[in-house]
Amino acid sequence: MTPNWDDMRVFLAVAREESLSAAGRLLRIDPATVGRRVARLEASLDAPLFTKSQQGYVLTSAGERLMDHGLKAEEAMRAAAGAMAEPSERLSGQIRIGAPDGCANYLLPQVCGKICDANPNLDIQILALPRVINLSRREADMAVTVSAPTAGKLLVQKITDYKLHLVATQEYLADHPAVHSIRTLGGHRMIGYIPDMIFDRELDYLVDLGVDRVALASNSVSVQLRQVSQGSGICIAHDFTLPFHPKLKKILVDQVSLTRSFHLVRHQGDQRNERLNRFAQALSQGIRDEVERLEAEASP
Structure with missing residues (x-):
């Protein structure tokens, strides 16, 4: 049957x-x-x-x-x-986006809010997971990723680059030994990802700086930034998160400046879906604009 x-x-x-x-x-x-x-x-x-x-x-x-x-x-x-579907100037229905924690918390709320304002009958779901979103099983309609996948029948387009720097609070820096160079980081409490739960090599920032111990760790960017904002140590932060954490100060800017990229990943079979094409275009432009705006606010 x-x-x-x-x-x-x-x-x-x-x-x-x-x-x-x-x-x-x-x-x-x-x-x-x-x-x-x-x-x-x-x-x-x-x-x-x-x-x-x-x-x-x-x-x-x-x-x-x-x-x-x-x-x-x-x-x-x-x-x-x-x-x-009948052509319409406005989008409707439900669309689910998968995204890493930093993007999901600090970019997508504003971007998706504006898209919904322009499309009142559209429902957007943000799936924030500390792992790769499984598009093949339709966990989401599309996903924002840091690394561009190389396997599977997927559509991949680069959205934008973004910057990251070491940060700490002024209070923490005043109460601890001076941070003159990367070598002096060993005398400080480092905050970062749980080492064995880093799901993307592009997120393994601290190992490239020679940091072999993460004293305070979380799989969530938001938790890491809350910890450093309370004066608990030093961490690597996306520049676009800094306007939300005004107590944080960039340090060693001339020695540590990282660049990563966001990519939009979709099912290859959706390339002829005009509704998802239009949404993907609006989402990508919105993320580009929001990264540019927030990074400008975070500039020294």
């Missing part, structure tokens, strides 16, 4: 959320109904699609095979919906 699209939608939701209740919330149907639909699909295919574990619902080998076909079917349905 050929699976119908409604059952396939339920299957994909459970595969992504790994939970009947989470899939039910996503689809806005009762979890018991989700379970019955999955059972019906398994019966029609005469194959178990999930195993229940402590982590939730995990795909079996048969489920993994069906997932590949389900994603292709979903892509085709999305393309059809985009092709049939």
Whole structure:
């Protein structure tokens, strides 16, 4: 028996959320109904699609095979919906963006707010995760990344460069030995990412400075900046975050100045979706403008 699209939608939701209740919330149907639909699909295919574990619902080998076909079917349905949609000057519906913590906290709120102001019927969801967003499983419609992915059928475009510098509070600097050079950082408490949770080599800033110990660590940029703002140590900060933390002062600017880039990553199958193309254009321009504005405010 050929699976119908409604059952396939339920299957994909459970595969992504790994939970009947989470899939039910996503689809806005009762979890018991989700379970019955999955059972019906398994019966029609005469194959178990999930195993229940402590982590939730995990795909079996048969489920993994069906997932590949389900994603292709979903892509085709999305393309059809985009092709049939009536042209409109305004965007509508729901779009989910994945982004690293710094971008999600300090850039996307302003950028997405302006896009929503111009498109009142558009719902934007920001998925801030300390890891790479899995676009192949449709965790998001598009993602902002620091490194440009090289594998998978993806559309990748560079959005903009951004700057980073060492920062600390004036109070911390007054109460601790002077920071004259990179070599003197060893005598200070360094704040940064949890070393074994750095998901992108471009985020491993401190190792390039010869820092071998991170005394205060978090996988969240926001937590790191809160810690340094309280006078707890020194960290590397995005320049675009500094207007939100006026107590922070750049240090060793002539010796440490890092440049990284944001990229917008999308499903290759969405390249003919005019609605997502327009949103991607607005998002990219908004991020460029916001980085430029905030970095200008953060200049000495």
